[in-house]
Amino acid sequence: MRIGVDIDGVICDSYPLWLQELNRHYxxxxxxxxxYEMHLLFDVPWDDMNDFFVKNVETLLGLPQPVKGAKEGIESLIREGNEIIYITARTPEERKVTLSWFRKHEIPFEHVLFTGFKSKVxxxxxxxxxxxxxxYMKNARAIAMAGVPVLLLDASYNREEAAAGVTRCRNWEEILAGIRGLK
Ligand SMILES: [Mg+2]
Structure with a gap:
């Protein structure tokens, strides 16, 4: 089965580090x-925060830890014969630092698609x-509306009521159970 997987907040535990660095900067x-929209959380213009991300890309995208259970989860899914395609809202300019991070943490990857903030649908x-x-609930809803089931990894910024076709998972164990249940 071909499985699409987001990166930030699903594979890469980006938000704790981003919160720390943004608190320091602002x-x-x-x-x-x-x-989920960090510029709204910090009440600063999107461009300003984007600028901070561009200037500090090596730190902000290079240093987060993996999400607990993500590496083992991806490895199990591949072992069971699934194909993993990562789709991230990161920009194509962030490809190098992103792939280095995957290699550093020995998380398997083959296809990584960069939308540059555009829709994943x-x-x-x-x-x-x-x-x-x-x-991200907004992406989850849009993908589910297009007819593809979504497993949403629970986070403090996505506690809105899940839409039809979106199943909330508390951790990677529940994600694996959800995927296995689809077969
Ligand atoms: Mg994400």
Whole structure:
């Protein structure tokens, strides 16, 4: 089965590090990520925060730890004969640092698609993915609306009621169970 997988918040535990670095940069002390849109959380213009990300890409995309259970989960899925395609909203310019991170943490990858903040729906359809693993409710809803079931990894910023076709998972064990249940 071909499985689509998001990176930030699903494979790469980016948000704790981003929160720490953004607090330092903007001299704030925000403790909970209640909004997926970090510029709204910090109440700064999107461009300004994007600029900070571009200038500090090696730190912000290079240093996060993997999400607990993600590496083992991906390895199990591949071992069971599934194909993993990563789709991230990261930009194509971030390919090098992203792939280095996968290698550093020995997380298997073959196809990594970079949308550069654009919708993931077209790629999910184009690649004929059977399920998608995501943490951003807006993406999850859009993909589910296009007819592809979504497993949503629970996070402080996605506690809205899950839409039809979106199943909330508390951890990678539940993601694996959800995928196995589709067969
Ligand atoms: Mg994500």
């Amino acid at each position: 001299q704030k002390n925000i403790t909970a990520i209640t909004d 077209d790629l999910v359809k184009q690649w004929d993915m059977k399920v998608f693993v995501e943490d």
